[in-house]
Amino acid sequence: MPHPFQVTARCTTTRARTGRLSLVHGTVETPVFMPVGTLGTVKSLTPEDLTAAGAQIILGNTYHLYLRPGCDVIDRFSGLHRFMNWDGPILTDSGGFQVFSLARLTRITEAGASFQSHIDGSRHLLTPEKSIEIQISLDSDVIMCLDQCIAYPAERAAALAALEITTQWAGRCRKTWREQSGEKNALFGIVQGGMYDDLRRMSAEALTAMDFSGYALGGLSVGEPNQMMYDVAEAALPLLPGDRPKYIMGVGTPEDLVELTARGADMFDCVMPTRNARNGQLFTRRGTLNIANSRHRTDTAPVDSECACYTCRNYSRAYLRHLYQSRELLAYRLNTLHNLHYYLDLTARMRSAIAEGRFEAFRKRFYADREPGGA
Numbered sequence: 001m002p003h004p005f006q007v008t009a010r011c012t013t014t015r016a017r018t019g020r021l022s023l024v025h026g027t028v029e030t031p032v033f034m035p036v037g038t039l040g041t042v043k044s045l046t047p048e049d050l051t052a053a054g055a056q057i058i059l060g061n062t063y064h065l066y067l068r069p070g071c072d073v074i075d076r077f078s079g080l081h082r083f084m085n086w087d088g089p090i091l092t093d094s095g096g097f098q099v100f101s102l103a104r105l106t107r108i109t110e111a112g113a114s115f116q117s118h119i120d121g122s123r124h125l126l127t128p129e130k131s132i133e134i135q136i137s138l139d140s141d142v143i144m145c146l147d148q149c150i151a152y153p154a155e156r157a158a159a160l161a162a163l164e165i166t167t168q169w170a171g172r173c174r175k176t177w178r179e180q181s182g183e184k185n186a187l188f189g190i191v192q193g194g195m196y197d198d199l200r201r202m203s204a205e206a207l208t209a210m211d212f213s214g215y216a217l218g219g220l221s222v223g224e225p226n227q228m229m230y231d232v233a234e235a236a237l238p239l240l241p242g243d244r245p246k247y248i249m250g251v252g253t254p255e256d257l258v259e260l261t262a263r264g265a266d267m268f269d270c271v272m273p274t275r276n277a278r279n280g281q282l283f284t285r286r287g288t289l290n291i292a293n294s295r296h297r298t299d300t301a302p303v304d305s306e307c308a309c310y311t312c313r314n315y316s317r318a319y320l321r322h323l324y325q326s327r328e329l330l331a332y333r334l335n336t337l338h339n340l341h342y343y344l345d346l347t348a349r350m351r352s353a354i355a356e357g358r359f360e361a362f363r364k365r366f367y368a369d370r371e372p373g374g375a
């Protein structure tokens with residue numbers, strides 16, 4: 001299948017661009033934020049909520065779904081779409097990162113990642129072939145190569161070793177994808193190399209030579225200083241083909257989305273809007289606020305007077321604080337609806353700004369709106 005991406009508009013003063021990603025289950029306009037639905041659900045929201053909030057594509061995860069409910073269950077529905085009743089595009093992570101961050105007693109060899117399930121302690125071996133086979137059975141629209149993400153900081157030798165395994169695994173992933181999916185779903189390579197620009201170049205060149213549908217920058221948002229993440233992305237993104245989508249994994253805050261879009265990134269995923277919602281942290285144009293703060297106790301105003309989301313149109317900060325203090329289930333749903341709407345609206349506003357040639361003005365206004373002490 002010809003690669004599925006086309007650039008539709010370019011900023012003249014930064015590397016920001018808009019694009020269109022044509023996938024099996026629909027078209028995605030970029031830059032795009034992808035809500036995380038680890039266990040086949042974006043926590044507390046229905047697919048209708050997601051569509052109403054502007055979600056175009058959501059994330060699932062090989063590691064989690066393989067362990068629970070298991071591929072045999074999802075196979076009964078011919079994939080994740082019918083199982084979770086989401087008929088839009090789905091991107092699935094390969095499981096590498098989750099094995100490192102969740103599983104126990106993980107051992108990496110060239111064969112793959114052997115680990116003990118964080119659920120019941122059972123032992124498993126996740127190979128590149130197995131990861132691709134699981135993602136094909138999930139019928140995800142974008143499949144990610146199995147990679148080895150290293151922690152920060154990492155010695156250069158460790159970063160090199162991880163990138164060499166990642167490159168070798170990428171070749172095996174591509175072979176399995178070509179043989180078993182007939183290239184129906186897109187396959188993205190993942191660039192590693194730690195915080196070393198020369199290793200990032202080595203990884204980007206090796207993956208580009210294999211010709212993937214798109215490319216991700218892995219190994220970021222792993223505890224490094226923010227500026228270092230920007231600098232690594234600034235150096236690595238231009239090394240990737242300009243006519244392919246560029247995805248920065250696990251990123252990030254609203255500022256990260258603006259700054260990395262300016263550096264040429266097209267796709268983002270992060271648990272912040274959904275996880276922080278469940279911890280009472282709400283995003284607004286003025287910055288973030290913690291709904292548990294007593295200053296909201298009698299506040300009749302919405303979270304953000306300029307927000308058009310269901311939560312801001314119908315509920316006050318006082319009510320949301322009451323729900324959160326009472327640990328009422330509705331608190332998580334209303335907070336999540338608001339945060340996800342904020343992230344999706346932010347990327348929609350960036351797409352319009354880039355398409356209309358006013359991205360720099362948008363970026364200036366984004367920072368000008370933010371209050372020093374938060375919302």
Ligand SMILES: CNc1nc2c(CCNCC3CCCC3)c3nc(N)[nH]c(=O)c3cc2[nH]1
Pocket residue numbers: 036037038059060061093094095096097144147148149150190217218219220221222249250251269
């Ligand atoms: C939060 N920071 C961060 N996340 C990273 C992730 C995960 C991205 N999010 C996936 C969703 C979360 C659960 C369901 C899918 C990374 N994933 C891979 N494969 N490789 C990375 O280097 C990699 C690097 C990452 N850094």
